[in-house]
Each structure stands twice: as C-alpha cells, then as structure tokens.
Amino acid sequence: MNKIYKHVIADIIRNRIVLFYTFILLLASLSVFSLEDTSSKGLLSMLNIILMIVPLVCLIFSTIYMYNSSEFIELLLSQPLRRNTIWWSLFIGLITALGLAFFVGAGIVILIFEPSFLGLMLVICGILLTFIFTAIALLAAVLTKDKAKGIGLSIILWLFYAIIFDGIVLFMLFQWADYPIEKFMILISMLNPIDLARILILMQMDVSALMGYTGAIFKDFFGTSVGIALSFGTLILWVIIPFICSLRYFKKKDL
C-alpha cells in the first residue's frame, strides 16, 4: 500500500472536523445514556442518532474530502503508483479516520453502558454504516467532476436513504395492505442499508412485539442467526459494491 494511507489519515486528523465529529458523538452518547433510566431506552435514542448522523457526516465529509484531494491525487498519479493503490489508500484512510471517530465517540460508550450482544451489534452496524456511506461518497465524487454537483448528489443520496425510502416503503405498505407482502418487504429493506441496520437492531429489542404481523414475519427472519448473518452479509456487500464501482470508474477517469 506504499503507506499513502498514513498520509491521508494524518491529513484528515489535522482537519479538525473529524475531531469535532468525535466530540459531538461523545457528547450525544454520554448524555443519552446518563439521561435515560434504562439502558435499552438509551440504546433506542442512540440508534436514531447513529442512523441519521453517521451516514450524513460520512457522506458529506468524504465527498468534500475527495474533491479537496484532487491536487493530491494528481500529484500521486504522476508518480510510479497504481491507480488501484491511490484509490484504496484514500478509501482506507477515510474509513479508518471516520470509523475510529465513531468508535471513540459512540462505540466505547455504548459498550460500557450496554455490554451485551445488542450493544455490540449496534457498534458493528455503526461502523458498517460508516464504511458504506464513505464508499457511496467516493462513488458520488468520482462520478461528477463538478464539486457543487457532487456534494448535491451526496445530500440527495442521504435524503433518499434516510427519509424518502421510508416514505416509499410506507406508501407501499398502505397501498397493498390487503396482500401478503411481508416477505417482499424483507427483500425491499435489503435495498437500504439504513433500514436494514434499523430493523436488525429493533428485532433484537423487545419493541418488535409492538410491530404487529409484519414485526412477527420480520422477527422470523431477522431474529434468527441465519437472518442476522444474511443481513450483515448484505451490509458488507453495500460496502464492496459501491467501492468497486468507484474504483472501476476511477481507473478510466481522465485527470
């Protein structure tokens, strides 16, 4: 890897935004867990924070970082380095810095207050979401040459995954309420990493009992170890596929 990722990590840490992000996560997680009387309530609040904040910060920060690195990429391209190496180094640098920020800011606190399988799953989901949305940001940045367009695209992607997708799912549930679409919904939820992470965590909590028949079907799938393994597999695919797409595009890009 030629140690380029080390320079990337050093550069990101010097950029104080990531330190600020760590601090905000730390503040949020500490206050959530010390305000709620039971840790499962705190976990639910943490879940919502993670599902909103982590994708947003990873998408926006990574996209802007990629655009600001255009000089850095150009400089490296004139050196005896593979394009593969350059792109991998940037990705590894970004996910290490952002993943570390999440782990220090939220992960450790969650594991202290909720040292269970559920807590561990939440931390792993948070880290996977960090990886997924960094990969998506790389794809957005490599696809558009214009900085404003690229950042716009990543904001739209966040809106889609965090809000609009749920709207579409709700709409479908109401429209086809008479049909047995519960199993189909499992498939649909695989198409959105945020939803997938949310369902995975909720199914491990007692609140799934409140979700009626759909909840029961979901519990049958996401509650089993096969379901959990399949979901994590899907989340990992969500990291790999956008990243490989961005890598293939970068290899053919003119700079």
Next chain:
Amino acid sequence: MIITEHINKRFGNQQVLKDVHIMCRPGACIALIGPNGSGKTTLIKSILQMVLPDTGKVIFQGEDITGQWSYRAKIGFMPQMTRYPENMSIGEVMSMMIDIRKDQKNLDEELIDQYHLKEIYHKRMGTLSGGMRQKVGACLAFLFQPDILILDEPTAGLDPLSSEILKQKILKEKAKGKSTIISSHVLSELDEMITEVIYMQDGQVLFQKTLEDLQQETHEVKLSKMIAKIIA
C-alpha cells in the same frame, strides 16, 4: 525514448488530440510549442497516463505503457501551475515522495539547495505563492534523477534568477544525456536548450523538426523568428 503512436483523444464533442505521432530520442531536448488549447498538456498527460487516450498507444523505452505504472519512476514531471495538497508542508510533500520511491537511493538535491528550499520546509503548501510552488515542482522533478524530464511550462511564474537556475539545471542534465520535453510559450528562453521542435495546433502535430533543419529552411538564428516564418 518515448514514441506516441496515433493517439486520439476526445473530451465530450471536442477532439483534443488528432492522430498525434511524436518521437523523443534519447538525449533529445524537445520544445513542445503551440497556441493555447492546442493539446500540449493533454499530450503530456497521456504520456503519464493521467489522461487515457481513446485510441493509439504510447511506447516508453520499447514497451507499451497501457496498464503499466512502474515506468513513471523514470520520468521527472513538473506540472503546469503546480497544485499541491494545501494542508501539507513542503517537507511533508518531499518526504512522502521519497517514501513512495523508497528504492531510489541517490537523490539529486542540487536544486533544493540552490532554491534554499530547506529553510522553508515547515511552510504549508497552501500558503505558498505560485512561483514558490513552481520551485517545489522543479525540485521534485529532478530529485530522483529520472531518465526523462517532462516540464510543462516550467518557468511560468518564476522570477528571472530562479528561472535562470532552472535553465542551467536543464542544460546540465542535457549534457548528461537525458531526454527532456519542455512545453513553453517563452520561445526566447528555449533557444540555447533545445535540439528539436514539435509544433502543435488544434490537437495535431504540425511538424517535428530538429533545430538544424529549421535553421536551414528559414536562415534564421532565433527560434521565435523560425517559427514565425514556418507558420506564415
């Protein structure tokens, strides 16, 4: 030794390189000249594979460079209006470059000394003026003793003294038998350095001639006069 064979490149609906065929022999010092937007930088970038040609190939020291990367260790490249990562200091950029080419041992630090760059190693690239960045670019191009130097408008933004230092350095490397490709608009400073001229216009190579041939054809001494006569 660089040969480009029938390179075509299209950006959108604009054809920037049309069937470009040039040859750079070992020891040659080539001036790449032509009006703005004639495709000089794109040609240089396709030799470095920063721009990937649509058709045609580049042969570097007898080998097709498509998909290759290690050949760039033999090229010292100084980009036009050098842009560098703003957050890094000069020293960090230098040490990163040395880190990338770890197996390259004898470094040529002559330009670094002449430009007194070590005294400002702590300065961030973002705070440097255009001329200072050019100096860093020049130092990096010569640092690894490359076989071939590719300089894209090297003296743009440099003060007269620094540009003279750079010129002397290029002459010194030329005397060692290294090939050089210089793209420039300042023809007067090319006079004493070059052995060949490539003239580009609208993405095409109008001609590639040696300096002697040009002198015989035009009976002029100054490069600028020769070009003016040929084009007219």
